[in-house]
Amino acid sequence: MTIRRVLRIGDPRLLKPALSVKEFGTQELRGLVEDMGETMAAEEGVGLAAVQIGVALRVVIFGFEGNSRYPDALPVPRTLLINPVIEPLTEEVEGDWEGCLSLPGMRGLVSRYTHIRYRGYSLEGDVLTREAVGFHARVVQHECDHLDGILYPQRVRDLKKFGYLEELVESGVMGAGGIGED
Numbered sequence: 001m002t003i004r005r006v007l008r009i010g011d012p013r014l015l016k017p018a019l020s021v022k023e024f025g026t027q028e029l030r031g032l033v034e035d036m037g038e039t040m041a042a043e044e045g046v047g048l049a050a051v052q053i054g055v056a057l058r059v060v061i062f063g064f065e066g067n068s069r070y071p072d073a074l075p076v077p078r079t080l081l082i083n084p085v086i087e088p089l090t091e092e093v094e095g096d097w098e099g100c101l102s103l104p105g106m107r108g109l110v111s112r113y114t115h116i117r118y119r120g121y122s123l124e125g126d127v128l129t130r131e132a133v134g135f136h137a138r139v140v141q142h143e144c145d146h147l148d149g150i151l152y153p154q155r156v157r158d159l160k161k162f163g164y165l166e167e168l169v170e171s172g173v174m175g176a177g178g179i180g181e182d
C-alpha cells in the first residue's frame with residue numbers, strides 16, 4: 001500500500017470525466033482501492049475519488065466513525081463504491097460548507113440534495129444500494145462529482161461564500177463547526 005499524492009485544483013486531470021470499471025476483482029483494482037484508503041487516512045479525509053490520485057476510473061471511497069475535524073457530523077459507514085449512480089429522492093436541497101483534499105484549507109457553501117439513493121459495486125462486483133440523508137448524502141454527491149470532473153467550487157453559487165477556512169471563520173462568514181472535506 002502506498003500513500004499517493006493528492007492532485008490539487010489546477011491540475012487538468014481533476015476536470016476529466018472518469019471511465020467505468022469493466023473488470024472487477026483484479027489485483028490492479030484491489031491495489032488502487034488500498035492506496036486510496038491509505039491516502040484518505042493519511043490526509044484525514046472523509047472521502048476520496050480515484051481521480052484525485054490521478055487514476056481516471058469511477059471509484060470512490062468514503063466514511064468515518066467520528067472524525068475530530070467534523071465533530072457535529074453523524075458517522076458514515078466506510079464504503080467503497082465502483083461505478084456509482086445517484087438518484088435524488090427529494091427535490092429539497094440544503095446548503096452547507098464543504099472542503100476537498102484537492103483544495104487544502106478552503107471551504108465553500110454548496111447546495112446538495114438532502115435525501116438520495118445510491119448504488120454501486122464492490123471490489124468483487126457485488127451490487128450495493130443504500131439510502132442516505134444529510135452529511136452522508138452530501139459526501140456521496142461530492143465524491144461522485146469528482147468522477148464527472150466537477151470540483152465543489154463549480155457548485156458554489158455565491159463566491160462570497162468561498163475562501164480559506166481561517167479567513168471565513170475569522171470574518172464570521174462561516175460559523176464555527178462547519179463541516180469540511182472530502
Ligand code: NI
Nearest residue numbers: 100101102182
Ligand atoms: Ni473532494
